[in-house]
Each structure stands twice: as C-alpha cells, then as structure tokens.
Amino acid sequence: MVLPVTETHGDADSHASAAPIAIRVSNLSKCYPIYTSPKDRLLQMFLRSRKALYKEFWALRDVSFTVRRGETVAIIGRNGSGKSTLLQMICGTLNPSSGEVEVTGKVAALLELGAGFNPEFTGRENVYMAASLYGLTNDQIDLRFEKIATFADIGEHLDEPVKTYSSGMYVRLAFAVIAHVDADILIVDEALSVGDAVFTQKCMRFIREFQKKGTLLFVSHDMSSVLNLCKRAIWLGNGNIVQAGPAKEIAEAYLQYTLQQVYGEGAELTAIQPASGSGEPHQEEEDLPVNHEAQVPPILNYESQVALQDNLARANGWKSGAAEITAVGLAREDGSPQTVFHGGERVRLSITAVSKEGLDRPILGFLVRDRLGQDLFGENTLPFTSSNTIAVEAGQFFCGEFVFTLPMLPNGQYSVMVSVADGDLYNNVQHHWLHDALILNVSSSKIRWGLIGIPFEKVSLKTTS
Numbered sequence: 382m383v384l385p386v387t388e389t390h391g392d393a394d395s396h397a398s399a400a401p402i403a404i405r406v407s408n409l410s411k412c413y414p415i416y417t418s419p420k421d422r423l424l425q426m427f428l429r430s431r432k433a434l435y436k437e438f439w440a441l442r443d444v445s446f447t448v449r450r451g452e453t454v455a456i457i458g459r460n461g462s463g464k465s466t467l468l469q470m471i472c473g474t475l476n477p478s479s480g481e482v483e484v485t486g487k488v489a490a491l492l493e494l495g496a497g498f499n500p501e502f503t504g505r506e507n508v509y510m511a512a513s514l515y516g517l518t519n520d521q522i523d524l525r526f527e528k529i530a531t532f533a534d535i536g537e538h539l540d541e542p543v544k545t546y547s548s549g550m551y552v553r554l555a556f557a558v559i560a561h562v563d564a565d566i567l568i569v570d571e572a573l574s575v576g577d578a579v580f581t582q583k584c585m586r587f588i589r590e591f592q593k594k595g596t597l598l599f600v601s602h603d604m605s606s607v608l609n610l611c612k613r614a615i616w617l618g619n620g621n622i623v624q625a626g627p628a629k630e631i632a633e634a635y636l637q638y639t640l641q642q643v644y645g646e647g648a649e650l651t652a653i654q655p656a657s658g659s660g661e662p663h664q665e666e667e668d669l670p671v672n673h674e675a676q677v678p679p680i681l682n683y684e685s686q687v688a689l690q691d692n693l694a695r696a697n698g699w700k701s702g703a704a705e706i707t708a709v710g711l712a713r714e715d716g717s718p719q720t721v722f723h724g725g726e727r728v729r730l731s732i733t734a735v736s737k738e739g740l741d742r743p744i745l746g747f748l749v750r751d752r753l754g755q756d757l758f759g760e761n762t763l764p765f766t767s768s769n770t771i772a773v774e775a776g777q778f779f780c781g782e783f784v785f786t787l788p789m790l791p792n793g794q795y796s797v798m799v800s801v802a803d804g805d806l807y808n809n810v811q812h813h814w815l816h817d818a819l820i821l822n823v824s825s826s827k828i829r830w831g832l833i834g835i836p837f838e839k840v841s842l843k844t845t846s
C-alpha cells in the first residue's frame with residue numbers, strides 16, 4: 382500500500398439486497414390535531430371524542446418502505462415534509478397515529494439540536510443518562526467514558542450544564558455518545574453540520590467505518606452529501622413518499638423540483654432523457670478553440686483566499702512508534718512563510734518527521750480532503766525518490782517537500798492528512814498517520830460548481846444560424 386492511501390469506503394449497499402430487513406415501515410401515519418384557540422384544546426378534553434373542535438393535520442400519511450441491513454438510505458425533502466416525524470417514529474420517540482415500524486437492532490439517533498440531553502445536567506451526567514438509555518450498564522459506560530470524552534473533545538465543558546453549551550459542543554457530545562453505544566442502526570440529520578471541520582471529518586470517518594456493517598438513515602438537504610454517502614434515497618413531500626430509488630436519480634429529480642419551485646410557473650422544466658448517440662461531441666476536437674498561450678490570465682477573478690490553520694497538536698490519527706511527524710507547513714514556493722494563500726498560487730507543502738528506530742526507505746505523503754472526507758488531491762514522495770531512496774537513522778529528522786499550484790477550491794474547510802511510512806511500492810508500513818494536521822479555510826471563492834475549480838480562459842455567447 383502506497384501513500385496517500387485512500388481508506389476503503391464501505392460499500393455495504395452492494396450486498397444489501399440479500400441482507401435481512403433492518404427497518405420496515407408499514408402504512409405509517411401521524412396526524413396532529415390543530416386547534417384554532419387554546420380554549421378549544423381545553424374544551425376538547427371534556428368533550429373527549431363526542432365532537433371534534435380541531436382540524437386534522439397529517440404530518441405523515443401512509444408511508445411504507447424497507448431498509449436492509451447494511452444499507453445507507455437518504456431521506457430528503459423540503460422543510461416540513463415529514464422527515465423528522467418519520468425518523469422520530471423509527472426511533473420510538475413519537476407514537477404513530479396508525480401504521481407500524483419494525484426495527485431489528487439497536488437504533489441510535491442524532492436528531493435536531495435539543496433532543497436527547499437534559500439541559501440542567503452536566504455533559505458527563507448526560508453521557509451516563511443517554512448511554513444507559515441505549516442499554517449500556519454503568520460499568521460499560523465507565524469503561525467507554527474516556528473514549529466518548531476524547532471523541533467529543535470539549536475539555537472542561539464536560540462538567541458544565543449542557544444548557545451552557547454552544548450548538549457545536551452539544552452536537553460533539555451527542556455524536557460521541559451515539560458513536561459508542563454499539564448501535565446497529567444510526568440516524569443522522571443535518572445537526573451534524575454545526576460541527577467544525579475537524580469534528581465533521583471525525584464524524585464522517587466514523588460514519589464511513591460504520592457503513593461497512595451498520596444501517597444508516599441520513600437526512601440532508603445537501604445533495605452532494607447524499608450522493609457521496611448513499612446509494613438509495615427516499616424523497617418525502619407533504620407527508621408522502623414522492624419518489625424512492627437510486628440516490629442519483631432521486632437527487633436529480635428533487636433538484637429539478639426545487640429549481641421549478643424557484644422558477645415558478647413562468648418556466649416549466651422537463652427532464653431530459655439522453656437520445657442514443659448523444660454522447661458524441663457535436664464538434665470535432667480539432668475544431669474547438671485551443672489557446673496556445675502558456676500563461677493566459679483568467680477572464681474572471683476566481684481568486685479565493687485560503688487561510689491556514691496548524692492543527693498538528695490536536696490532529697486525530699494513530700502511530701506505530703517507529704517514526705513521528707513533527708511539523709507540517711504550507712508556505713510560498715520559495716519557502717517564505719504565509720498564512721493566507723490564493724487558489725492558483727504556487728506553494729510548498731512540507732512535512733517533517735523524526736525516525737525513532739531508523740527507516741530504510743522513508744515515505745512522506747499528504748492528502749487534501751473536503752468536509753465530507755472526500756479525497757481531492759494528494760501525493761507522496763515515493764514516485765519521485767524511488768531511484769535514490771535515503772535511509773534515516775534513529776533520532777534523525779527528515780523532511781518531504783511538495784511544490785505545486787494550489788487548486789481553486791469552493792468555499793469551506795478542508796483538512797490535510799499527512800503520513801509517514803517505510804518501504805516501497807509493494808511493501809510498506811505506515812508509522813504515523815494524522816487525519817487533519819492542517820486545516821485550510823477557503824473564503825471568497827467564486828467557484829460554484831464541483832469539488833475543484835478551474836480558471837476558464839474563454840467563455841462566449843453568440844447566435845448561430
């Protein structure tokens with residue numbers, strides 16, 4: 382295995398069709414009584430069912446589907462479409478008006494801020510309370526507490542009442558608990574997005590690991606997260622299933638629907654089916670305008686600012702003890718320090734490590750990941766040094782440098798994973814791996830589409846006969 386190594390992402394869905402059913406939702410409905418005045422609500426208590434002083438509001442109506450063990454299924458839909466209502470009934474925190482939910486296995490949920498913890502209790506007390514609700518004994522919680530606290534990483538706030546927590550701290554603790562209760566089914570919603578980049582990455586790593594064996598229901602308005610994590614999606618609208626099927630198909634249909642809502646009736650959007658042979662380009666390659674100039678300035682100012690955050694001391698990861706990364710830095714190409722960079726700028730990324738036991742063929746590598754943990758780009762020293770490898774002795778420091786053009790990234794936070802290994806292309810051993818040694822904060826980016834931007838040199842609009 383050679384650096385940078387892509388961690389294996391769970392592909393549980395590929396065998397999902399043969400797997401037993403983990404969640405069965407049958408004709409599930411939830412009706413809320415809506416009173417025009419509080420007085421009517423009171424009066425209704427006396428009248429019981431003799432006369433209805435309320436209107437019925439069906440938050441969910443006759444919803445049925447199954448999820449097999451090992452599947453990751455997205456639940457999407459506009460605000461108020463019934464997603465939380467459905468998930469609360471799957472968790473057992475809300476009773477259905479009719480229909481049934483059958484769940485095989487232990488369900489743990491990270492649903493909306495505010496759910497779950499007692500605000501008057503400290504974080505520590507809430508961990509014990511929440512974990513015991515998930516069936517853990519006090520002894521089991523004692524044994525796992527350190528891991529939960531390390532995952533949450535909220536320091537001394539753990540002994541303060543939860544009501545004083547920021548939303549990020551709250552989610553950190555809530556996720557740390559559900560990650561350590563041996564859940565078979567996880568339900569995660571948008572609440573996750575309030576965490577910072579380091580925490581979100583930690584959660585995504587946990588989720589990807591969980592996907593290898595567990596069942597996941599993932600609620601999101603972010604279609605790129607849905608496509609990245611899920612193979613199947615269920616679209617809810619006004620309490621009904623609008624469409625269910627492959628995530629790509631559903632996400633595209635949902636996107637078209639939401640765009641239609643934005644455009645209104647003035648423009649009707651129709652789905653386009655590819656005609657046979659439509660994959661062929663309309664123009665021969667040689668007809669396309671080619672710009673031969675070496676350095677063409679971009680016609681738009683795509684500049685995005687990349688602010689650097691050294692996270693080495695707080696980075697998550699693991700080590701064997703044979704070698705350790707001691708510094709990671711991003712500087713100008715000439716090596717001079719800088720804390721704010723621009724997309725398209727030439728930069729130098731350096732990784733310094735120390736050998737503890739002596740390494741025959743050290744390798745240093747890095748990988749830049751977006752907030753969902755998707756690998757964007759990276760490299761390791763091996764392909765460049767295989768013909769003149771260096772050996773390092775115990776106690777010796779060594780440094781790998783990578784000079785490249787910083788790509789233009791959409792706004793957001795990115796983490797830089799770094800690692801040190803020893804070996805060659807076919808046989809190498811990782812010694813120190815840090816998931817988020819550097820954080821890149823990208824702002825003012827004009828890049829709107831895709832994971833990475835490119836500078837467009839020529840864009841035109843003209844009429845053709």
Ligand SMILES: Nc1ncnc2c1ncn2[C@@H]1O[C@H](COP(=O)(O)OP(=O)(O)OP(=O)(O)O)[C@@H](O)[C@H]1O
Binds near residue numbers: 440462465
């Ligand atoms: N206790 C309640 N009493 C009356 N109506 C309710 C109650 N709880 C939810 N609703 C209504 O049920 C509908 C579905 O709500 P739900 O919270 O499930 O939607 P959602 O899809 O999760 O929305 P969001 O994306 O905003 O979280 C909404 O119209 C909401 O106003």
